Amino acid sequence: MKILVIHGPNLNMLGKREKSIYGEKTLGEIDALLKKEAQALNVEVVTFQSNHEGALIDFIQEQGDSAQGIIINPGALTHYGFSLLDALGDSKLPVIEVHLSDIYHREEWRAKSVIAPIAEERIIGSGWRGYITALQVLASKLNAEA
Numbered sequence: 001m002k003i004l005v006i007h008g009p010n011l012n013m014l015g016k017r018e019k020s021i022y023g024e025k026t027l028g029e030i031d032a033l034l035k036k037e038a039q040a041l042n043v044e045v046v047t048f049q050s051n052h053e054g055a056l057i058d059f060i061q062e063q064g065d066s067a068q069g070i071i072i073n074p075g076a077l078t079h080y081g082f083s084l085l086d087a088l089g090d091s092k093l094p095v096i097e098v099h100l101s102d103i104y105h106r107e108e109w110r111a112k113s114v115i116a117p118i119a120e121e122r123i124i125g126s127g128w129r130g131y132i133t134a135l136q137v138l139a140s141k142l143n144a145e146a
């Protein structure tokens, strides 16, 4: 079972970027923790980060057919990324939306997610642990369906 974990713009700066909001861990550390958890859950995780919406879409289109689910933190594209939304929808895969920070208690513009309508689950404000929870939830859903 293959799960795509997709990180949007600026998430490559984790560990340096607004640590009081996004935490101390780098993206590499988070991806390594996800891969460790994936081993324990006996699933394959393929991680990808880009600062470009088109590159995220290309990745979804290229990898979607061979994957069973998507975990995505779309970064600021959460709030206006309609082409990303379309690509996620077109993949027909179950999507879990993750945010490190609590987007409902920050600037008003962050409270709107254009991705939310197609997300099966949303894990918000739990820091890096939110990704691990997302992986556990998705793996158990997919296992239950298999």
Ligand code: DQA
Binding pocket: 009, 010, 011, 073, 074, 075, 076, 077, 078, 098, 099, 100, 101, 102, 103, 110
């Ligand atoms: C974020 C929240 C977004 O508003 C922001 O633009 C990000 C990260 C989060 O993980 O909390 O880049 O998605």
